[in-house]
Amino acid sequence: MDKTAEQRAKEAVDRALGKKKRKRSGNGFDKTIAELAQMDDFAYQRNRISEAAKLGIGVAALDRLVRKERAKASREAAQPPHWKVEPSQAAVDGAELLADIKRTFCRYIVLPKGAEIALSLWVLHVWTMDAGDISPFLVLISPTKRCGKTSVLIILLYLTPRSELASNISAAAIFRYIEDARPTLLFDEGDSFLKDNEEMRGILNSGHTRAAAHVIRNIEVNGEYKARRFSTWAPKAIAAFGRWRIHSRIARSSYSSNANRRLQRWRGCASGTVKSLRTCAVGPRAGRPTTFPS
Numbered sequence: 001m002d003k004t005a006e007q008r009a010k011e012a013v014d015r016a017l018g019k020k021k022r023k024r025s026g027n028g029f030d031k032t033i034a035e036l037a038q039m040d041d042f043a044y045q046r047n048r049i050s051e052a053a054k055l056g057i058g059v060a061a062l063d064r065l066v067r068k069e070r071a072k073a074s075r076e077a078a079q080p081p082h083w084k085v086e087p088s089q090a091a092v093d094g095a096e097l098l099a100d101i102k103r104t105f106c107r108y109i110v111l112p113k114g115a116e117i118a119l120s121l122w123v124l125h126v127w128t129m130d131a132g133d134i135s136p137f138l139v140l141i142s143p144t145k146r147c148g149k150t151s152v153l154i155i156l157l158y159l160t161p162r163s164e165l166a167s168n169i170s171a172a173a174i175f176r177y178i179e180d181a182r183p184t185l186l187f188d189e190g191d192s193f194l195k196d197n198e199e200m201r202g203i204l205n206s207g208h209t210r211a212a213a214h215v216i217r218n219i220e221v222n223g224e225y226k227a228r229r230f231s232t233w234a235p236k237a238i239a240a241f242g243r244w245r246i247h248s249r250i251a252r253s254s255y256s257s258n259a260n261r262r263l264q265r266w267r268g269c270a271s272g273t274v275k276s277l278r279t280c281a282v283g284p285r286a287g288r289p290t291t292f293p294s
Contacts, residue, residue, distance in 0.1 A: 012130035013087065102119075104155065127161060137204070138238070140152055153237065169185075175230040207232035216230070
């Protein structure tokens, strides 16, 4: 039976959050492994034999599962705080959600006509992209410096799942990072590292269509080189200085928005409706996610 659009969207959001279907979720198996992984080494050694017997598996197998669970917990602890998102337990009205996202952009950024709608729809696309087959780039272009490109990326950083904001990246790092973390990639200063990099453009453009979103590279396995397929299927936004002409191969696969600093300064000061974008400290010391001022 074909899945409904709602089911596909829910599964896409789960994947965007990094959630995977778990086996044996109904009998407490995963819960027991998680509890054992949280024990210190002394407590675990005292309980491993009896717990393995209760689960009906060998002690060596239990050790492997606990090591795997500890490694997973360590990776999750190292993730940025804004990656930790809890889905709403109540039903969410889609139109109201899009209106809220649009108001967020308009509150902090002066945008060209219609850009706030495109940005809001792109945010929704990022959360549900696995329910579709095409993922367009979001490209932000400005004619001069300090037009708000980076500010838009900062807002996107906290509105999109598993997002990473970077001002430079190598071609090899793109597909490896996508394969490992399945992030939302937000690139600032795109004109500085994309202009003459044909390999980079090819890798980025391969992620436009889901069926073709792969590259193949040789990797070393036990002293031998073997071909391995890496995914390039991830949402991507690129901000660049206006003097850099967006390459035609990327332009065909993107939505482009242009900013203007003089318009931004005039409208923001005259109307008083555009707020200053500030962020709170993020990390163990702060103990709270980044917030925008009210």
